[in-house]
Amino acid sequence: MARTIHAALLGAGTVGGGVYRLLERREGEMVNKLGAALEIKTILVRDAKKPRAGIPPEKLTERFEDILSDPEIDIVIELMGGIDPAKRYVEEALAAGKHVVTANKDLLAEHGFELAETAAARGLDLRFEASVAGGIPILTPLMTCLEGNDITEVMGIVNGTTNFILTRMTNEGTDFADALREAQALGFAEADPTADVEGLDAARKVAILASLAFHSHVTFSDVPTVGITKITAKDIGYAREMGYVIKLIGIARSTNGEIEVGVSPMMIPKRHPLASVNDSFNAVFVHGDALDDAMFQGRGAGAFPTASAVVGDLIAVSRDILAGCNGRVRLNPYRGLPLQSRGNAAHRFYLRLRVEDRPGILASVAGVLGNNDVGISQVIQKQRTEDDAEIVVITDRVQTRHMEDALTIFGSMSVIRDVSSVIRVYSEKP
Amino acid sequence: MARTIHAALLGAGTVGGGVYRLLERREGEMVNKLGAALEIKTILVRDAKKPRAGIPPEKLTERFEDILSDPEIDIVIELMGGIDPAKRYVEEALAAGKHVVTANKDLLAEHGFELAETAAARGLDLRFEASVAGGIPILTPLMTCLEGNDITEVMGIVNGTTNFILTRMTNEGTDFADALREAQALGFAEADPTADVEGLDAARKVAILASLAFHSHVTFSDVPTVGITKITAKDIGYAREMGYVIKLIGIARSTNGEIEVGVSPMMIPKRHPLASVNDSFNAVFVHGDALDDAMFQGRGAGAFPTASAVVGDLIAVSRDILAGCNGRVRLNPYRGLPLQSRGNAAHRFYLRLRVEDRPGILASVAGVLGNNDVGISQVIQKQRTEDDAEIVVITDRVQTRHMEDALTIFGSMSVIRDVSSVIRVYSEKP
Numbered sequence: 001m002a003r004t005i006h007a008a009l010l011g012a013g014t015v016g017g018g019v020y021r022l023l024e025r026r027e028g029e030m031v032n033k034l035g036a037a038l039e040i041k042t043i044l045v046r047d048a049k050k051p052r053a054g055i056p057p058e059k060l061t062e063r064f065e066d067i068l069s070d071p072e073i074d075i076v077i078e079l080m081g082g083i084d085p086a087k088r089y090v091e092e093a094l095a096a097g098k099h100v101v102t103a104n105k106d107l108l109a110e111h112g113f114e115l116a117e118t119a120a121a122r123g124l125d126l127r128f129e130a131s132v133a134g135g136i137p138i139l140t141p142l143m144t145c146l147e148g149n150d151i152t153e154v155m156g157i158v159n160g161t162t163n164f165i166l167t168r169m170t171n172e173g174t175d176f177a178d179a180l181r182e183a184q185a186l187g188f189a190e191a192d193p194t195a196d197v198e199g200l201d202a203a204r205k206v207a208i209l210a211s212l213a214f215h216s217h218v219t220f221s222d223v224p225t226v227g228i229t230k231i232t233a234k235d236i237g238y239a240r241e242m243g244y245v246i247k248l249i250g251i252a253r254s255t256n257g258e259i260e261v262g263v264s265p266m267m268i269p270k271r272h273p274l275a276s277v278n279d280s281f282n283a284v285f286v287h288g289d290a291l292d293d294a295m296f297q298g299r300g301a302g303a304f305p306t307a308s309a310v311v312g313d314l315i316a317v318s319r320d321i322l323a324g325c326n327g328r329v330r331l332n333p334y335r336g337l338p339l340q341s342r343g344n345a346a347h348r349f350y351l352r353l354r355v356e357d358r359p360g361i362l363a364s365v366a367g368v369l370g371n372n373d374v375g376i377s378q379v380i381q382k383q384r385t386e387d388d389a390e391i392v393v394i395t396d397r398v399q400t401r402h403m404e405d406a407l408t409i410f411g412s413m414s415v416i417r418d419v420s421s422v423i424r425v426y427s428e429k430p
Numbered sequence: 431m432a433r434t435i436h437a438a439l440l441g442a443g444t445v446g447g448g449v450y451r452l453l454e455r456r457e458g459e460m461v462n463k464l465g466a467a468l469e470i471k472t473i474l475v476r477d478a479k480k481p482r483a484g485i486p487p488e489k490l491t492e493r494f495e496d497i498l499s500d501p502e503i504d505i506v507i508e509l510m511g512g513i514d515p516a517k518r519y520v521e522e523a524l525a526a527g528k529h530v531v532t533a534n535k536d537l538l539a540e541h542g543f544e545l546a547e548t549a550a551a552r553g554l555d556l557r558f559e560a561s562v563a564g565g566i567p568i569l570t571p572l573m574t575c576l577e578g579n580d581i582t583e584v585m586g587i588v589n590g591t592t593n594f595i596l597t598r599m600t601n602e603g604t605d606f607a608d609a610l611r612e613a614q615a616l617g618f619a620e621a622d623p624t625a626d627v628e629g630l631d632a633a634r635k636v637a638i639l640a641s642l643a644f645h646s647h648v649t650f651s652d653v654p655t656v657g658i659t660k661i662t663a664k665d666i667g668y669a670r671e672m673g674y675v676i677k678l679i680g681i682a683r684s685t686n687g688e689i690e691v692g693v694s695p696m697m698i699p700k701r702h703p704l705a706s707v708n709d710s711f712n713a714v715f716v717h718g719d720a721l722d723d724a725m726f727q728g729r730g731a732g733a734f735p736t737a738s739a740v741v742g743d744l745i746a747v748s749r750d751i752l753a754g755c756n757g758r759v760r761l762n763p764y765r766g767l768p769l770q771s772r773g774n775a776a777h778r779f780y781l782r783l784r785v786e787d788r789p790g791i792l793a794s795v796a797g798v799l800g801n802n803d804v805g806i807s808q809v810i811q812k813q814r815t816e817d818d819a820e821i822v823v824i825t826d827r828v829q830t831r832h833m834e835d836a837l838t839i840f841g842s843m844s845v846i847r848d849v850s851s852v853i854r855v856y857s858e859k860p
Contacts, residue, residue, distance in 0.1 A: 025719070026578060029765075032645070033764075135720065136724055137571040137574075137575035137576065137724075140571065140575050144745065145559060145739065147463055147742055148740075150456075273727065276706055288738060290565065291734075292729045294565065295727050295728065297724065298725065299722045299723070304720040304722070308576065308721040309575065311577075311720070312574055312577055315577045316574050320755070323753075325755035334462035
């Protein structure tokens with residue numbers, strides 16, 4: 001009879017339920033896939049008395065201790081999210097010699113390296129494919145298939161909620177507040193949407209991707225983040241006129257031995273593969289010196305897509321257990337690249353200015369930009385009301401501090417009523 | 431001092447040279463990545479006296495025996511292509527206890543399972559990520575990250591040459607012969623383009639993808655193949671009018687316990703992610719019961735993209751060597767699903783008929799289709815010359831044998847001058 005590998009689930013919510021049901025679906029085949037059966041033996045929940053469809057009540061426990069002290073349990077699957085108590089549970093599981101599979105981006109983006117080191121020191125696996133881009137295989141490919149590359153760019157749409165909202169705003173002309181309400185009604189956005197719409201969720205994923213791609217220490221707090229709450233239907237319209245689509249982009253680049261990371265709305269040229277990734281889909285675009293360009297797209301969230309990644313990790317850990325070779329591959333910051341200082345980062349920008357409508361204003365705006373070394377690539381001027389006009393500029397690639405200097409001067413000019421929008425424009429790596 | 435893992439290259443052509451140079455670029459980092467150095471010790475070539483830029487002549491040999499009998503060589507990298515002598519060399523390498531990394535789709539599509547079995551029986555790794563879609567990680571993700579899924583569809587653009595030609599025909603209105611000549615001039619097509627333009631290269635990749643995705647035995651000869659040589663600018667124009675793009679698609683589906691495989695030109699709806707994969711790019715679209723839809727795109731050929739996949743495999747084999755756990759994962763046909771008989775496969779079709787221009791012809795055509803259970807989804811009728819008209823039909827999903835019956839009747843009708851084109855139209859899995 002084939003051996004059985006036992007795992008425990010921490011959390012029986014949407015993803016936990018998905019993992020449990022997916023393993024049930026594959027039960028008859030697992031021995032063929034692995035040479036062993038794979039069984040969820042125990043599930044940690046807050047209320048073990050609450051009935052859960054399809055889950056035998058005798059598997060439920062409210063005490064983590066029951067899992068920790070069970071020598072039969074080889075793998076702990078952490079699906080609680082958040083740092084506390086997830087971090088403590090993961091540390092205790094590793095200390096007890098149990099492998100860990102987790103979908104927890106908060107935890108990995110802040111404590112990934114120390115947890116990876118703890119696991120490696122004990123010859124244990126710590127896998128977290130589900131923590132970035134849900135069902136899309138991206139972390140495992142970065143750590144194996146693409147490991148021969150010098151990866152210089154990883155960028156993507158890694159938050160489905162904001163992509164859904166921006167797609168609605170782009171296709172239907174909806175404004176942000178209405179699109180958000182629709183996303184909430186459809187279950188794509190939470191009651192408190194802050195982590196999604198302010199880009200915090202995407203920033204955690206960027207920290208994890210950058211850490212893996214550049215073999216360097218990047219954490220959540222290193223990622224400057226701008227959300228989508230200030231994007232207007234007007235900006236989306238101008239973007240379209242100029243050949244762009246606005247997406248919330250997480251970006252990680254290595255240039256001249258420095259790392260640039262960030263999350264912000266970005267104008268993407270219509271022909272770029274990321275421009276046509278719509279609705280709640282995620283996509284990650286990778287550039288490597290051998291690979292050239294590649295893109296991975298799919299479902300970035302949801303019970304089953306996330307369960308797909310978790311079960312993939314479970315299968316990998318189980319194969320390692322059966323072959324006795326856990327702990328071979330790990331998050332390894334051997335390159336130790338520093339982060340680029342923000343002012344030196346060079347970007348293209350889209351500016352929308354509300355100005356007095358009188359002769360010479362466009363020349364003054366162009367003059368200020370020119371004096372601050374900000375080259376202009378495209379310009380549109382539009383009448384708004386009788387004495388009110390709008391100037392839209394797309395700049396060349398300029399250093400952020402030069403752009404900020406020009407914006408400071410705009411702020412002091414009486415003919416400029418306000419700087420309505422500043423949005424980064426995608427440009428190829430230099 | 432760190433251990434050195436030694437490998438041998440069979441072939442120092444485009445890809446072999448790329449692998450050698452890529453490993454040189456990563457030389458300083460390999461110990462960090464692996465915990466060991468990785469060195470190409472010997473290279474099998476036809477003429478060891480011919481100088482090769484960047485490759486030390488003392489590494490070259492004309493005798494495979496030198497590699498086989500060298501106990502220091504752990505891994506043989508087969509990049510010769512073709513069945514003979516590649517198959518013999520791979521078999522002999524495995525028999526000598528050496529792991530094998532190969533980019534050889536011809537070999538894998540015909541003898542993949544027997545080679546995989548030989549390797550597994552000896553606890554050796556046999557990896558072949560580069561054999562499908564060049565640098566795009568797809569086989570490794572299918573065997574690990576996506577292994578928890580019931581994969582029901584794998585389809586894609588897996589031949590860059592034909593995608594380049596069709597993109598030219600679509601965007602510039604070029605005809606097939608001119609686009610082919612351009613592809614040859616640019617080095618995207620070989621002097622003898624048969625394997626590419628007749629779909630044989632794509633069929634080999636479909637066989638490999640289907641074998642992995644469905645855990646069943648599918649070989650090259652199982653894949654019915656239609657090339658792109660008969661696609662005309664006219665068909666591309668009608669496709670555009672009806673909202674489609676024509677691509678050469680390799681498809682593998684499992685439906686009701688049967689496998690459908692094939693390579694053929696296909697009309698893809700403009701909104702499908704594959705429709706915007708252009709030029710020499712490849713893309714593979716995967717549907718799994720948990721994953722839902724995902725797509726992987728990138729460079730399907732070229733020295734460095736292919737080297738990216740080969741070196742990824744080398745790193746994986748080396749990690750397994752260092753941990754003593756080779757032979758864990760293999761091509762395993764445990765499901766043994768049968769192939770669907772061709773006549774039962776249900777597809778949508780595009781037909782272009784040249785007919786006499788007189789009243790009632792459209793009704794006769796519609797009548798024949800209706801009598802043969804072929805539903806009509808879209809129809810266009812166009813005047814061509816004074817007495818010559820053209821009828822273009824897109825059908826509903828119909829059984830292939832019903833379509834073939836209708837085509838036989840069309841062949842016997844004097845008012846139908848010829849059936850100019852029959853092209854499959856993409857439809858969602860039923």
